[in-house]
Amino acid sequence: MAALGKARGRILAGMYQGIAELEGLETERKRLEEALRRSNQELEHFAYIASHDLQEPLRMVASYTQLLARRYKDKLDADADEFIYYIENGVSRMRALIDSLLVYSRVGTSALTLELTDCEAVLDCALTNLKVAVSESGAVITHAPLPTVMADALQLTQVFQNLIGNAIKFRGKGLPRIHIAAELGENEWLFSVRDNGIGIDPQYRDRIFEISQRLHSRTEYPGTGLGLAICKKAVERHGGRIWVESEPGKGATFYFTIPMTGDR
Amino acid sequence: MGSQARARLIEILLVEDNTGDIRLTREAFKDGKVLNKLSVVEDGAEAMAFLRREGKYTDAPRPDLILLDLNLPKKDGRQVLAEIKVDQNLKRIPVVILTTSKSEEDILKTYDLHANCYVTKPVDLEQFFTVVRSVQHFWFSVVKLPQE
Numbered sequence: 321m322a323a324l325g326k327a328r329g330r331i332l333a334g335m336y337q338g339i340a341e342l343e344g345l346e347t348e349r350k351r352l353e354e355a356l357r358r359s360n361q362e363l364e365h366f367a368y369i370a371s372h373d374l375q376e377p378l379r380m381v382a383s384y385t386q387l388l389a390r391r392y393k394d395k396l397d398a399d400a401d402e403f404i405y406y407i408e409n410g411v412s413r414m415r416a417l418i419d420s421l422l423v424y425s426r427v428g429t430s431a432l433t434l435e436l437t438d439c440e441a442v443l444d445c446a447l448t449n450l451k452v453a454v455s456e457s458g459a460v461i462t463h464a465p466l467p468t469v470m471a472d473a474l475q476l477t478q479v480f481q482n483l484i485g486n487a488i489k490f491r492g493k494g495l496p497r498i499h500i501a502a503e504l505g506e507n508e509w510l511f512s513v514r515d516n517g518i519g520i521d522p523q524y525r526d527r528i529f530e531i532s533q534r535l536h537s538r539t540e541y542p543g544t545g546l547g548l549a550i551c552k553k554a555v556e557r558h559g560g561r562i563w564v565e566s567e568p569g570k571g572a573t574f575y576f577t578i579p580m581t582g583d584r
Numbered sequence: 585m586g587s588q589a590r591a592r593l594i595e596i597l598l599v600e601d602n603t604g605d606i607r608l609t610r611e612a613f614k615d616g617k618v619l620n621k622l623s624v625v626e627d628g629a630e631a632m633a634f635l636r637r638e639g640k641y642t643d644a645p646r647p648d649l650i651l652l653d654l655n656l657p658k659k660d661g662r663q664v665l666a667e668i669k670v671d672q673n674l675k676r677i678p679v680v681i682l683t684t685s686k687s688e689e690d691i692l693k694t695y696d697l698h699a700n701c702y703v704t705k706p707v708d709l710e711q712f713f714t715v716v717r718s719v720q721h722f723w724f725s726v727v728k729l730p731q732e
Contacts, residue, residue: 376684379707380604386709387611415707 360428367425371418378418382411413538420546424531427475427553437473439466439511443500446480453488457496464501469509469578475554476578480513482547483574487515489541492569507580508560514573520566529562551576594620594724597647599631599664600682601656605705609651609682612716618724623647628659632667635674647677649723652699654683654690662693669698676730680719 385407389396396404443463447454454461461484469476480500487498496515503510520528520535527533529552534545551574555562559579566572596613600606606624613622623645625631631652634641650668654661661681668674678700683690686704694702703719706712723729 376602379684382707383608383709383712384604387608390709 364425364428367421368429371421371425374418375415378411378414382408382415385411417544417546420544420550423478424546424550424553427478427550427557432472432475432557434470434472436468437471437476438468439476439502442466442473442477443480445477446484449477449481450485450488453485457488457491459488459491459496459498461498461500463499466500466502466511467504467509470580471558471578472554475557479551479554479576482551483513486547487513487517487572489543490517490572491515492517492571505577508577509580510575510577512573512575514571516571519568519570520564520572521568522566525564525566528564594618594649595645595647596620596622596649596651597631597634598622598624598651599626599628599656599661600624600651600653601626602653605653608709608712609716612713613720615713615717618720620720620724621645627657628661628664630658631656631664632659635668635671635677648729650677650679651682651719652679654681654685654694662697665694665697665699678723678727678729680723 385404389401389404440463443466447461453459484498484500488496494516496517498516499512499514501512501514503512524533524535528535529548531549532545534541534543552562555576555578560577562574562576564572564574598606598609600609603626606626610622610624613620623634625634633639634644635647635650637644652661652664656664661683665679665681668677668679675698679698681694681699681702682705683703684705691702703715706715
């Protein structure tokens with residue numbers, strides 16, 4: 321009888337110890353999560369400050385290079401013109417990079433304004449922003465009916481804009497054909513942007529969403545290498561996922577989800 | 585505007601702390617067709633001293649137009665604007681906010697403080713020159729300035 325009592329006591333003690341350990345681990349997990357969240361926030365804040373503060377000195381370089389070119393136009397030889405061209409080219413690339421970094425850090429840190437967002441209006445807005453690229457490429461853009469979702473309209477516009485912009489940029493030989501659709505899933509909307517462009521080798525399909533991971537040289541396809549990273553950050557802030565299905569030479573379809581409930 | 589006004593030298597006060605921007609603004613104003621003289625102060629406190637003709641500024645000219653940057657040392661541009669627009673002697677002088685900021689908040693706040701207009705400095709040099717020419721044309725050829 322006493323032995324049973326002792327055994328029960330040991331089991332209970334073991335249980336209590338187990339619970340205490342679990343609680344300890346849980347506290348530790350929460351602490352690490354908080355530390356990670358804070359660290360991410362600091363990094364994104366840093367990116368914002370850096371890209372913001374870099375704009376002014378860049379403006380000085382750009383303005384005075386242009387002023388030099390303007391003022392000494394008649395006294396400059398062909399070499400000088402070429403040197404100035406490279407300076408101006410470097411400046412405009414730097415400006416594009418800083419602008420992208422600003423967008424990226426804002427997508428990461430700014431308050432998410434979740435409201436009922438008409439995705440057809442969002443698509444319209446994105447296409448208006450891409451007007452020049454669309455007309456220059458002759459891209460044919462179609463879409464299925466798109467829903468109204470709870471999302472940050474500005475960020476969602478950015479996602480559509482970047483995905484469609486890429487679809488146009490990485491086009492193949494024929495006329496770019498791009499189709500946008502949405503499908504109702506379980507508690508989420510699944511959006512897709514399909515193109516008939518050059519496609520992506522499956523081994524790179526995760527890497528392309530990382531910052532600065534470009535698969536082509538700058539002369540082949542210009543760009544800052546941040547567009548998809550921005551999409552990923554925006555989608556994930558909404559609690560969604562983003563991925564691509566593609567094969568080289570066979571176009572690409574980018575998918576992303578926007579959850580329906582407040583599961584952020 | 586009579587021929588008498590056109591022949592007169594236009595006095596402009598530029599309040600700007602970035603020396604690179606000061607030089608650029610000078611170049612842009614030189615480029616224009618209106619005869620003008622640009623006085624420059626580099627912080628908000630100097631700006632008020634200049635306008636009130638205090639200390640070393642006893643002989644300072646009264647500006648026909650003030651170009652005011654927002655982010656200034658010592659006294660912030662918004663503070664300078666507020667002080668100008670409540671000062672009986674100074675509030676008639678048109679104030680053009682010339683700043684790199686595109687922030688909606690800044691625009692609203694400065695108009696609330698009775699800035700005459702708000703101009704965001706373009707990043708491109710040619711555009712900046714065009715903007716300055718527009719400012720000169722609008723404020724000195726199109727608009728009637730108060731005769732003081």
